[in-house]
Amino acid sequence: MSRTRTAVFAALALVAGATGTALSTVPANAAAAAIPCTVDYTVQNQWDTGFTGAVTVTNNGTAKSSWNLKWSYAGNQKISSGWNAKITQSGSSVSVTNESYNGTLATGGSASFGFQASYSGTNAVPATFTLDGVTCNVDDGSSGGGDNGGGGNSGGGTAARVDNPYAGAKVYVNPEWSAKAAAEPGGSRVSSQPTGVWLDRIAAINGVNGGMGLRAHLDAALAQKGSSQEVVQLVIYDLPGRDCAALASNGELGPTEIDKYKTQFIDPIAAILADSKYASLRIVTTIEIDSLPNLVTNTGSSATATANCNTMLANGNYVKGVGYALHKLGAIPNVYNYLDAGHHGWLGWDTNFGPAATLFKQAATSEGATVNDVTGFITNTANYSALKENNFTVNDTVNGTSVRQSKWIDWNRYVDELSYAQAFRNQLVSVGFNSGIGMLIDTSRNGWGGSARPTAPGPTTSVDAYVDGGRYDRRIHAGNWCNQAGAGLGERPQASPASGIDAYVWMKPPGESDGSSTAIANDEGKGFDRMCDPTYTGNVRNGNNMSGALPNAPLAGHWFSAQFQQLMQNAYPPLS
Numbered sequence: 001m002s003r004t005r006t007a008v009f010a011a012l013a014l015v016a017g018a019t020g021t022a023l024s025t026v027p028a029n030a031a032a033a034a035i036p037c038t039v040d041y042t043v044q045n046q047w048d049t050g051f052t053g054a055v056t057v058t059n060n061g062t063a064k065s066s067w068n069l070k071w072s073y074a075g076n077q078k079i080s081s082g083w084n085a086k087i088t089q090s091g092s093s094v095s096v097t098n099e100s101y102n103g104t105l106a107t108g109g110s111a112s113f114g115f116q117a118s119y120s121g122t123n124a125v126p127a128t129f130t131l132d133g134v135t136c137n138v139d140d141g142s143s144g145g146g147d148n149g150g151g152g153n154s155g156g157g158t159a160a161r162v163d164n165p166y167a168g169a170k171v172y173v174n175p176e177w178s179a180k181a182a183a184e185p186g187g188s189r190v191s192s193q194p195t196g197v198w199l200d201r202i203a204a205i206n207g208v209n210g211g212m213g214l215r216a217h218l219d220a221a222l223a224q225k226g227s228s229q230e231v232v233q234l235v236i237y238d239l240p241g242r243d244c245a246a247l248a249s250n251g252e253l254g255p256t257e258i259d260k261y262k263t264q265f266i267d268p269i270a271a272i273l274a275d276s277k278y279a280s281l282r283i284v285t286t287i288e289i290d291s292l293p294n295l296v297t298n299t300g301s302s303a304t305a306t307a308n309c310n311t312m313l314a315n316g317n318y319v320k321g322v323g324y325a326l327h328k329l330g331a332i333p334n335v336y337n338y339l340d341a342g343h344h345g346w347l348g349w350d351t352n353f354g355p356a357a358t359l360f361k362q363a364a365t366s367e368g369a370t371v372n373d374v375t376g377f378i379t380n381t382a383n384y385s386a387l388k389e390n391n392f393t394v395n396d397t398v399n400g401t402s403v404r405q406s407k408w409i410d411w412n413r414y415v416d417e418l419s420y421a422q423a424f425r426n427q428l429v430s431v432g433f434n435s436g437i438g439m440l441i442d443t444s445r446n447g448w449g450g451s452a453r454p455t456a457p458g459p460t461t462s463v464d465a466y467v468d469g470g471r472y473d474r475r476i477h478a479g480n481w482c483n484q485a486g487a488g489l490g491e492r493p494q495a496s497p498a499s500g501i502d503a504y505v506w507m508k509p510p511g512e513s514d515g516s517s518t519a520i521a522n523d524e525g526k527g528f529d530r531m532c533d534p535t536y537t538g539n540v541r542n543g544n545n546m547s548g549a550l551p552n553a554p555l556a557g558h559w560f561s562a563q564f565q566q567l568m569q570n571a572y573p574p575l576s
Helices: 175-183 214-225 260-275 291-297 309-317 317-330 351-366 417-430 463-470 563-570
Strands: 036-044 051-058 068-072 078-083 088-091 091-099 110-118 129-131 134-138 196-199 232-235 282-287 335-340 376-379 438-442 494-498 501-505
Touching: 036 129, 036 214, 051 129, 051 214, 051 282, 078 351, 091 291, 110 214, 134 317, 196 214, 214 232, 232 260, 260 317, 282 317, 291 317, 291 335, 291 351, 309 317, 317 335, 335 351, 351 417, 376 417, 376 563, 417 438, 417 501
Parallel strands: 196 232, 232 282, 282 335, 335 376, 376 438, 438 501
Antiparallel strands: 036 051, 051 110, 068 091, 068 129, 078 110, 088 091, 129 134, 494 501
């Protein structure tokens, strides 16, 4: 129940730097039925020149099929972006209308949205709000459990811990990615799919270039959640010396900056995720893509070793960083940690398979972490390995010769991601991980459909003809990883699709580049990797083959329209 105040309306100024502060004015002795609408306006994060806000409007009158909320600022606040509503501003006047999916407001029903804005001087809360022209009073949020940043557990209480967070749950649709996808011709066919939110640098926690930060995404997830269960997928990706064998995905932290990683990256993320406001969400964290697998394959004196990877092996900061992240995030009851496990074309060989599981166990028991902090593992993140090759198996022979001797398989034990993920799960359990761990497979770009998709096994004239003629994965080499030509969207995200698999996910948002085709100056710490250059003739890690990359690609993580169009064209299952 809301506390009552004697003032009918009051303009409350927010102290600069405060977070989680809500405007609170309710008329004295007014029955709820007499209040036509209530508004909870919350400043979540505030810095010298800007802030993020969250607004919940509750309709206490007749049910509505659409709505329009208005307010005016007393200062120079200027909204630059928003989510879960259409927001316009003229001078000091702000007008907010519903999206297509949240226009219905039943009696007692609520809608929530968020925004990012700039300001200077003071940041006073608006004094008056109107819903469809009717003046509202403002709920102080005390019924949600006190002053904890916007009204307590607005998502419906603490989420019970479950074995598979995806089971029976919706998955968060990132409105920023969704808008980009929907803006593409034909993109509305997939723009409602859930994708991962990448926290790939310290600045991403609060939002980059006017974009949504972590709290904004979590607030948007609460708005999408309603009375259902909701999964939010985060990619935690900023280790010191990150991705030591690939320049395109290098990060901002140097090899020795482990303390900065802990205190300026992991600790702030953990503090936000631990906010009781978000306790009703199931938060999936994908921990540090690519880094630990690099220690297995690209170190020592092997032909694929790099000096950077040997440095990270020697200083131990990959292991320490992963352990610290698992420990800090695993302490939060509604967080589910999934550790990166490469893909079958990386760790599927006998020489890599067992050592990788052992290394992952070492990381998962370092820096205070235990195997109980690991819900499972994810394979094929941001990669292209086919989910299931149906035209051959690893046990096939051609004229007495094993298909493992083909150039494509090259003695690997696995020919696709599903068989690899299921087998690697067993290996992980054998080295001490809990028997209930589940696997995720990123199917965002491994569909390999379109006219080039084989419909039958290849000819039996040789093992190479048999495998190459039948394989769905049309890459030149399984080591090619950057903006691959011919790729398509894979299986749509779904829970519990196969034994031992918690979900198929789109952790890599389709349409976001893997790296630039040419060198591009940037302040994101991202270098130019020749594997993203379509003219590159290769190195030992891809058998000295062509890179297979698309031309004219932007920096990693930036929108790549031509790739998105190709992914839709070659989707498998096909898009309707």
